[in-house]
Amino acid sequence: MKVTIDAGHGGSDSGARGRFNGYFESHGVLDIGLRLKSLLVLHGLQVQMTREDDTFISLPERCRMANDWGADVFISIHLNSHTSNAAGCEVFTSGSTKSRDLANKVGYRHAEAFPQQTNRGVKTNNSLYVLRYTSMPAILTEGCFLSNVEENKWVSIPDTRQQMAQAICLGVLDYFNINLSKPELTLEERVVRIEKHLGL
Ligand SMILES: [Zn+2]
Numbered sequence: 001m002k003v004t005i006d007a008g009h010g011g012s013d014s015g016a017r018g019r020f021n022g023y024f025e026s027h028g029v030l031d032i033g034l035r036l037k038s039l040l041v042l043h044g045l046q047v048q049m050t051r052e053d054d055t056f057i058s059l060p061e062r063c064r065m066a067n068d069w070g071a072d073v074f075i076s077i078h079l080n081s082h083t084s085n086a087a088g089c090e091v092f093t094s095g096s097t098k099s100r101d102l103a104n105k106v107g108y109r110h111a112e113a114f115p116q117q118t119n120r121g122v123k124t125n126n127s128l129y130v131l132r133y134t135s136m137p138a139i140l141t142e143g144c145f146l147s148n149v150e151e152n153k154w155v156s157i158p159d160t161r162q163q164m165a166q167a168i169c170l171g172v173l174d175y176f177n178i179n180l181s182k183p184e185l186t187l188e189e190r191v192v193r194i195e196k197h198l199g200l
Contacts, residue, residue: 003071003075004075029079036077037049048065071136073172077143080146087148088144089117090123092122098137110143
């Protein structure tokens, strides 16, 4: 199973900014993406990241990377912004059956992790570049609104970002029908997998 994680924005493109503390969307989504990568690798999935540091990567390049690699799914991670005081999580899908299934599963796991947060649901949007020009099931998540002071404060806490990554991970595992009730890997088996992933 090959998963491309696309942390939105980066470098000169900071994306949205936190209304409370100026937190950069580009920094938050990279952090969530790196946490997600660690979790997926622990479950034996192969992971490609469109960026692993604070650099600008164009949208066509992000799609090209995933298409050339032959990813099974593409997960673009963003944090939302609006001039209103909107709050909540939403997951975008291109509308294809598999993309919708993946979006539903990730959205379900996010709502399960954060029952107190507004659930804005799964939305079809065919105009989002990375959903349109990737050739595999692709979704774009907006975990919360940086323009909302409370959600800005909330997502500035590392544990919130870890839980967001865990929710996406569980949704991806659900999509691939990977059964979590199987016996857990031993610590030694986990280390071997991480070393293999790092090419050690
Ligand atoms: Zn964004």
